Amino acid sequence: MGPLHVSPWHMSLPILPNPLARRLFLHRHALAEAPEGAATGQALHDLISRIGFVQVDSVNTVERAHHMILFSRRQSYRPPALKRLLEKDRGLWEHWTHDASILPMAVFPHWKHRFDRARERLVERWAGWQRDGFADRFDEVLKRVADEGPVTSSDVLDEGHNGSSGWWDWHPSKAALEYLWRVGELSITRRDGFQKVYDLTERVIPLAARVHQVSEDETIDWACRSALGHLGFATSGELAAYWGAITPEQAKGWALAALARGEVVEVMVEGHDRALRKSLCFPETLHEVPPEPPSRLRILSPFDPALRDRRRAERLFGFYYRIEIFVPEAKRQYGYYVFPVLEGANLIGRIDMKAARDADVLRVRAFWPEAGVKWGKGRQQKLEAELERMGRFVGVNGVEWGDGWLRI
Numbered sequence: 001m002g003p004l005h006v007s008p009w010h011m012s013l014p015i016l017p018n019p020l021a022r023r024l025f026l027h028r029h030a031l032a033e034a035p036e037g038a039a040t041g042q043a044l045h046d047l048i049s050r051i052g053f054v055q056v057d058s059v060n061t062v063e064r065a066h067h068m069i070l071f072s073r074r075q076s077y078r079p080p081a082l083k084r085l086l087e088k089d090r091g092l093w094e095h096w097t098h099d100a101s102i103l104p105m106a107v108f109p110h111w112k113h114r115f116d117r118a119r120e121r122l123v124e125r126w127a128g129w130q131r132d133g134f135a136d137r138f139d140e141v142l143k144r145v146a147d148e149g150p151v152t153s154s155d156v157l158d159e160g161h162n163g164s165s166g167w168w169d170w171h172p173s174k175a176a177l178e179y180l181w182r183v184g185e186l187s188i189t190r191r192d193g194f195q196k197v198y199d200l201t202e203r204v205i206p207l208a209a210r211v212h213q214v215s216e217d218e219t220i221d222w223a224c225r226s227a228l229g230h231l232g233f234a235t236s237g238e239l240a241a242y243w244g245a246i247t248p249e250q251a252k253g254w255a256l257a258a259l260a261r262g263e264v265v266e267v268m269v270e271g272h273d274r275a276l277r278k279s280l281c282f283p284e285t286l287h288e289v290p291p292e293p294p295s296r297l298r299i300l301s302p303f304d305p306a307l308r309d310r311r312r313a314e315r316l317f318g319f320y321y322r323i324e325i326f327v328p329e330a331k332r333q334y335g336y337y338v339f340p341v342l343e344g345a346n347l348i349g350r351i352d353m354k355a356a357r358d359a360d361v362l363r364v365r366a367f368w369p370e371a372g373v374k375w376g377k378g379r380q381q382k383l384e385a386e387l388e389r390m391g392r393f394v395g396v397n398g399v400e401w402g403d404g405w406l407r408i
Contacts, residue, residue: 272318
């Protein structure tokens with residue numbers, strides 16, 4: 001790969017060519033190396049810290065998102081290792097970024113400012129959206145947890161309420177639980193199956209993390225620097241969105257000040273279509289030589305950190321991806337829940353598959369190569385090898401190919 005070059009339209013700004021930008025981005029997300037090595041204890045903690053966070057999601061057509069994210073990077077990974085770090089070692093904890101996520105415990109002090117903002121805004125924001133009366137349950141629910149120990153939303157089901165009809169319609173005490181979690185009064189001590197179990201934060205989060213105080217300015221600086229480190233290059237808006245811990249205005253202010261101090265520089269990042277987009281990066285990033293990703297195929301979770309920002313993935317890889325769970329079946333372009341497929345530094349297709357544990361097989365319903373991707377014997381063998389690895393991970397012993405599975 002040749003060196004960076006200067007844009008004819010922005011003579012003072014270097015260009016990050018698209019192939020280099022892809023490699024850099026994948027390297028920052030631990031996808032530019034073979035998925036080998038240890039995936040327990042400190043090694044697993046370090047991997048999660050390296051990629052920033054791991055999104056949690058309930059869909060389990062093959063395996064839940066957080067487990068697939070880790071397996072795609074370390075194929076020795078097995079779910080009990082994550083459970084131990086979360087529930088026993090307390091090296092990780094669960095809270096909200098752009099969605100529910102597993103985070104390194106080191107970021108907990110910075111979340112205190114987010115807790116404060118949530119305390120100011122959530123009651124007003126949820127009024128009229130949640131059922132009336134949830135704010136009246138705060139003290140009652142908190143006292144119950146303090147006196148009786150960890151609870152689930154089912155444990156605090158309100159008399160006369162039969163649960164909820166969806167995430168938008170919680171019974172008042174369930175909404176109170178969620179509010180108390182969002183503002184840091186409660187934390188998730190474990191999940192039973194996939195159901196959250198809440199306890200007092202003082203009984204979940206280690207003392208060192210709870211007492212460590214950081215100023216808001218320190219949190220803004222940490223959020224922007226760490227986001228830029230994880231992304232490689234970004235706009236100020238992307239920096240703010242990465243953790244969801246600061247506002248876009250705060251990120252913009254940080255970017256301007258960091259530019260003035262020479263701590264970051266501007267660069268034009270080339271998209272897959274050669275369009276240029278001004279971004280920020282650290283000066284040393286301009287001299288980084290990221291590795292060439294291995295050519296093996298990797299099946300990614302739809303919630304993989306490398307795909308979380310769908311527009312960024314589209315700009316870099318030319319890969320348009322949306323989850324179609326909520327799209328009526330007749331209107332779906334692909335399927336209910338299809339998985340992106342990575343080969344080297346390219347997203348080459350998507351696969352619709354399901355772990356049929358009762359039949360002991362991984363069922364492949366369909367595979368769609370991206371436009372321009374030639375499907376031959378070599379790629380077929382690589383896909384078969386990855387599906388066999390995936391099958392072993394989720395505990396089935398075979399792969400079953402549906403009729404007409406290859407959609408060209």
